[in-house]
Amino acid sequence: xxxxxxxxxxxxxxxxxxxxxxxxxxxxxxxxxxxxxxxxxxxxxxxxxxxxxxxxxxxxxxxxxxxxxxxxxxxxxxxxxxxxxxxxxxxxxxxxxxxxxxxxxxxxxxxxxxx
Amino acid sequence: xxxxxxxxxxxxxxxxxxxxxxxxxxxxxxxxxxxxxxxxxxxxxxxxxxxxxxxxxxxxxxxxxxxxxxxxxxxxxxxxxxxxxxxxxxxxxxxxxxxxxxxxxxxxxxxxx
Numbered sequence: 750x751x752x753x754x755x756x757x758x759x760x761x762x763x764x765x766x767x768x769x770x771x772x773x774x775x776x777x778x779x780x781x782x783x784x785x786x787x788x789x790x791x792x793x794x795x796x797x798x799x800x801x802x803x804x805x806x807x808x809x810x811x812x813x814x815x816x817x818x819x820x821x822x823x824x825x826x827x828x829x830x831x832x833x834x835x836x837x838x839x840x841x842x843x844x845x846x847x848x849x850x851x852x853x854x855x856x857x858x859x860x861x862x863x864x
Numbered sequence: 865x866x867x868x869x870x871x872x873x874x875x876x877x878x879x880x881x882x883x884x885x886x887x888x889x890x891x892x893x894x895x896x897x898x899x900x901x902x903x904x905x906x907x908x909x910x911x912x913x914x915x916x917x918x919x920x921x922x923x924x925x926x927x928x929x930x931x932x933x934x935x936x937x938x939x940x941x942x943x944x945x946x947x948x949x950x951x952x953x954x955x956x957x958x959x960x961x962x963x964x965x966x967x968x969x970x971x972x973x974x975x976x977x
Contacts, residue, residue, distance in 0.1 A: 751907065751909065751910075753907070791967065791968075791969045791970065792908075792954065792967040792970070794964060794965070794966075805964060807964065839907060839908070841908075850896050850913065850915040852898070852910055852913060853910075853965065854910060855900070855907040855908040855909070855910075856907050857906060857907040858906075858907050
């Protein structure tokens, strides 16, 4: 168990809908990352937050947004969902925001199925 | 930008035999290299990392990885494979100037009894 908690574990929703994925980082970790894993795209970095502030942005669609709250948990909001958004969404956390040797630890993921 | 390649989609080995999962990287400057493992329906678990120093890095579950600067490689190895090692393995890289961790496409390791 990495200590990173994600909810829900599974979610099925219809196209056009909006969902929110939640992440609690490891105790003491200030940085949260979101990744999307799909069969055709592999593991894609979406966005990173550090202590409430956006730190880095990857291949995140405009329909997606995220935030990190004062208690350090994070939420990933996915709206106007399309079939292609079906994927496994991972949250990861680390103690610091930067540092090339910084290890990030992953949660178990949230399976999103859009029908 | 940094990148990592895992040239094999699938690696099959017999239990008890040594295993190698290959990874090559491209960065400007010094590489910082990581291996993660993903078991079915689970998240990625950190195995080991190379930052600096000894080229042979030891990690969890008996895995080790060898950093080779001249060949820009960071192959994952284990002397004796177990059936329970069957999983998806990801190599990842950062350079010294960028916090963005780039992952390879993954290699599926199957260890047969």
